[in-house]
Amino acid sequence: xxVELATTSAAVGATRSRLAKRALLAAAIRAAEPDExxxxxxxxxxxxxxxxxxxxxASLSEVPAPAPEPTLSVAAVxxxxxxxxxxxxxxxxxxxxxxxQALFARATADEQRLLQALVFDEIRQGALDAQVQDGLAEAFxxxxxxxxxxxxxxxxxxxxxxxxxTQGLPGLQSVGLQVGVPxxxxxxxxxxxxxxAVDKSGLPALxxxxxxxxxxxxxxxxDTIALYTRTLDEITDRLPEVVRVxxxxxxxxxxxxxxxxxxxxxxxxxxxxxxxxxxxxxxxxDGPPLxxxxxxxxxxxxxxxxxxxxxxxxxxxxxxxxxxxxxxxPRTVAPDLAAVQAAFAGAVGAGFEGAVVKKLHAxxxxxxxxxxxxxxxxxxxxxxxxxxxxxxxxxxxxWLSNLHLAARDPRTGELVMLGKTFKGLTDATLTWQTEQxxxxxxxxxxxxxxxxxxxxAEIAIDGVQAxxxxxxxxxxxxxxxxxxRPDKTPDEVDSLDAVVALGAAPAGPDPDAAGSA
Numbered sequence: 165x166x167v168e169l170a171t172t173s174a175a176v177g178a179t180r181s182r183l184a185k186r187a188l189l190a191a192a193i194r195a196a197e198p199d200e201x202x203x204x205x206x207x208x209x210x211x212x213x214x215x216x217x218x219x220x221x222a223s224l225s226e227v228p229a230p231a232p233e234p235t236l237s238v239a240a241v242x243x244x245x246x247x248x249x250x251x252x253x254x255x256x257x258x259x260x261x262x263x264x265q266a267l268f269a270r271a272t273a274d275e276q277r278l279l280q281a282l283v284f285d286e287i288r289q290g291a292l293d294a295q296v297q298d299g300l301a302e303a304f305x306x307x308x309x310x311x312x313x314x315x316x317x318x319x320x321x322x323x324x325x326x327x328x329x330t331q332g333l334p335g336l337q338s339v340g341l342q343v344g345v346p347x348x349x350x351x352x353x354x355x356x357x358x359x360x361a362v363d364k365s366g367l368p369a370l371x372x373x374x375x376x377x378x379x380x381x382x383x384x385x386x387d388t389i390a391l392y393t394r395t396l397d398e399i400t401d402r403l404p405e406v407v408r409v410x411x412x413x414x415x416x417x418x419x420x421x422x423x424x425x426x427x428x429x430x431x432x433x434x435x436x437x438x439x440x441x442x443x444x445x446x447x448x449x450d451g452p453p454l455x456x457x458x459x460x461x462x463x464x465x466x467x468x469x470x471x472x473x474x475x476x477x478x479x480x481x482x483x484x485x486x487x488x489x490x491x492x493x494p495r496t497v498a499p500d501l502a503a504v505q506a507a508f509a510g511a512v513g514a515g516f517e518g519a520v521v522k523k524l525h526a527x528x529x530x531x532x533x534x535x536x537x538x539x540x541x542x543x544x545x546x547x548x549x550x551x552x553x554x555x556x557x558x559x560x561x562x563w564l565s566n567l568h569l570a571a572r573d574p575r576t577g578e579l580v581m582l583g584k585t586f587k588g589l590t591d592a593t594l595t596w597q598t599e600q601x602x603x604x605x606x607x608x609x610x611x612x613x614x615x616x617x618x619x620x621a622e623i624a625i626d627g628v629q630a631x632x633x634x635x636x637x638x639x640x641x642x643x644x645x646x647x648x649r650p651d652k653t654p655d656e657v658d659s660l661d662a663v664v665a666l667g668a669a670p671a672g673p674d675p676d677a678a679g680s681a
Contacts, residue, residue: 165234165236165237165238166234166236166237166238166240166241166271166275166278167234167236167272167274167275168192168195169192169204169207169208169238169278170272170274170275170277170278171274172188172189172191172192172208173208173278173281174274174277175188176188176189180575180576180578182295182575182576185295185299186295186298186299186302187299187302188299189208189295189296189298189299189300189302189303190299190300190302190303191303192204192208192299193205193208193299193300193303193325194303196238197238197239198329199239200237200238200239201322201325201326201329202322202323202325202326203238203239203241203242203322204238204325205296205300205321205322205325206321206322207238207241207278207282208296208299209292209293209296209321209322210281210282210292210293210655211282212245212282212283213242213245213246213322214245214246214248214249215397216249217245217248217249217283218248218249218251218256218260219248219260219264219283220603224264224268224280224283227265227268227276227280228265228268228269229269230271230272230273230275230276231269231270231271231272231275232272233272234271234272234275235270236270236271236275241267241279244263244266244267245267247263248260248263248264248267251263267279281616292577292655293315293321293655294312295577296321297311297312297315297321297324298311300321300324300325300328304328304329304332304333306328306332306333306336307333310333310336310337311324311328311336313336313339314327314328314336314337314339315348316347316348317339317340317341317342317345317347317472318339318345319345319346319347319348319396324336324339327339340470341419341464341465341470341472343383343384343385343417343418343419343465344383344385344388344390345383346381346383346390346392346396347381347419347464347472348396349379349381349394349421350421350462350528350529350534350536350537351533351534351537352520352533352534352537352538352539353533353534353535353537353538353539353662354538354539354546354658354662354665355521355538355539355540355665356544356665356666357540358501358504358505358508358521358540359501360538360665361504361521361538361540362501362504362521364521364535364538365521365522365523365535365536365538366523367498367499367500367501368497368498368499368500368524369497369498369504369521369522369523369524370476370477370480370495370496370497370498370521370522370523370524371495371496371497371498371503371504371507371508371519371520371521371522372461372493372494372495372519372520372522373493373494373495373507373511373514373516373519373520374511374516374517374518374519374520374539374540374541375423375425375433375459375493375516375517376425376433376436376439376516376517377423377424377425377426377433377436377439377456377459378393378423378424378425378439378440378443378651379393379394379421379422379423380392380393380399380403380406380422380423380424380458381393381394381396381419381420381421381422382406382410382418382419382420382421382422382458382460383418383419384410384411384413384415384416384417384418384419385416385417386416386417387411389407389410389411391403391406391407393443394651399443402442402443402444403424403443403456405455405456406424406456406458409458409491410458413486413487415466415467415486416467417465417466417467417468418463418465418466418467418486419463419464419465419466420460420462420463420464420487421460421461421462421463421464421528422458422459422460422461422462422491422493423458423459423461423493424439424443424456424457424458424459425439425456425457425459426438426439426442426454426455426456426457427457431514432514432515433515433516433517434454436647438454439454439456440650440651441454442454442456443456458491459491459492459493459494460483460487460491460492460493461492461493461495461520462476462479462483462528463479463480463482463483463486463487464479464528466482466486469482471528472527472528473527473528474527475524475525475526475527476522476523476524476525476526476527476528476536477524477525479528480495494511497524498521504519504521507519508540512542517541518539518540518541518542519539519540520537520538520539520540521537521538521539521540522536522537522538523535523536523537533659543624543625544624544625544626544627544666545622545623545624545625545646546571546622546623546625546657546658546662546663547620547621547622547623547649547652547656547657547658548569548570548571548620548621548623548657548658549569549570549571549572549579549618549619549620549654549657550567550568550569550570550597550615550618550619550620550621551568551569551570551579551581551614551615551618552567552568552612552613552614552615553565553566553567553568553597553598553601553612553613553615554566554568554584554611554612554613555611555612555613556586556594560586560594562598563594563595563598564594564597564598564601564602564613565586565589565594566584566585566586567584567585567586567597567621567645568581568584568612569581569582569583569584569585569621569623569640569643570582570618570657571636571657571658571659571660571662571663572654572655572657572658572659572660573636573659573660574659574660574661579618579654579657580634580635580636580660581634581635581636582628582634582635582636582638582639582640582660582663583625583634583639583640583643584643585623585640585643585644585645587642587643587644587645588624588644588645588646589645593645593648597619597648600615600619601613601615601619604616604617604619617653617654618654619648620648620649620650620652620653620654620656620657621645621646621647621648621649622645622646622647622648622649623640623643623644623645623646624643624644624646625640625641625642625643625644625666626641626642627641627666628640628641628663628664628666629641636660636663636664637664638663638664640663
């Protein structure tokens with residue numbers, strides 16, 4: 165029954181204990197019907213099987229009275245969303261809204277809360293995919309590492325769950341990288357400066373130029389080429405110039421990890437927004453499309469040889485024999501800290517976002533934010549969740565202005581507030597974010613509108629200082645908004661630990677104590 169998942173979700177959200185969360189998730193997975201385990205795992209991970217349903221906040225601004233008794237099955241919920249996602253054509257908005265209302269009318273109050281959280285991809289229980297993988301391992305009594313690896317290589321915890329249910333641990337262990345099936349990309353941790361990065365990576369280290377483009381995973385199987393984003397969405401038809409380049413490579417079977425971006429006449433990268441706009445549309449509305457260039461920084465497979473578990477030094481060496489230099493990200497092997505600092509300064513001076521310092525002996529940690537890769541930026545920048553905003557005054561009256569910023573606690577999975585800012589916002593941004601916040605509003609006080617799901621913004625700060633004002637125990641110094649990140653979900657915001665790692669000065673006046681503007 166779907167109500168059992170709603171109960172589990174609420175119970176997981178009510179405890180801060182990781183062990184208790186895992187036990188609750190394991191119990192729910194054990195209780196799943198055999199043909200529903202994939203859906204159960206998907207829902208507990210906080211998402212729907214249908215990536216896009218077309219359901220907006222307006223459809224749920226008002227919901228019908230909850231049903232007095234639970235009647236929904238897990239399969240019935242999936243069927244309803246499948247039908248909703250398929251609605252199109254004239255009058256589709258009204259038909260979709262009616263179908264949503266009909267589904268919610270069948271749900272109890274607890275079920276309605278879970279349904280709304282699933283629709284908007286915002287489960288506030290800390291039960292992220294990694295925790296569900298731990299619960300899945302406990303439910304079947306297998307090593308968590310085996311579940312994690314299979315889920316990474318299959319690109320889906322739900323698929324790993326179905327395989328585990330039918331074939332047990334041997335089934336998981338048989339999973340390997342498959343050309344044509346995207347794997348979850350390896351992610352980078354952050355460091356405040358080159359010295360801190362070297363402390364994590366060791367020396368010598370490989371230093372890659374950090375590109376501010378769109379992450380692309382390339383799969384080539386003979387004449388079949390597929391390109392996937394970091395969220396495993398296929399965008400092959402949107403990047404014909406990249407497809408042509410890959411088709412001309414002599415290797416018959418390849419899996420590459422890289423990034424696409426556009427360069428100006430001087431060889432400097434153009435704005436990220438232009439690149440994102442180019443990759444989000446199949447055809448430009450006016451003028452020729454912005455030409456994009458592929459830069460690869462990892463090789464996972466070539467002509468029958470899997471390289472996931474090989475050290476980076478070997479993957480890089482093989483990549484040098486497979487790809488021309490023009491397709492490889494600018495990089496250098498740094499023997500000491502001075503070389504890391506020089507490579508970082510050179511990348512920034514050339515107009516790039518920064519550098520990524522990488523352990524030469526590290527395997528490819530698919531799907532994890534691993535210390536094998538350490539990103540460096542010239543400013544202290546973090547991707548933070550915007551969980552609320554305060555009404556402005558003076559010139560900003562009528563706009564939601566002062567933003568409440570939060571990072572994710574890796575121990576609980578919860579968002580923890582650690583500061584506010586109203587700096588860096590243009591009039592256009594103020595207008596846009598006010599519209600967005602009001603569309604996502606879940607509650608308000610006299611001065612503040614709270615939102616679900618949060619937005620994600622890239623925030624620059626000068627540092628942190630100790631503070632008892634916010635739950636994270638620190639406050640951001642001179643925080644300012646660089647841009648919003650519509651390409652990222654709240655699950656991808658930086659960790660509280662990464663922000664705290666900047667170091668805390670002696671407690672003093674909170675930097676944002678002046679309030680909103």
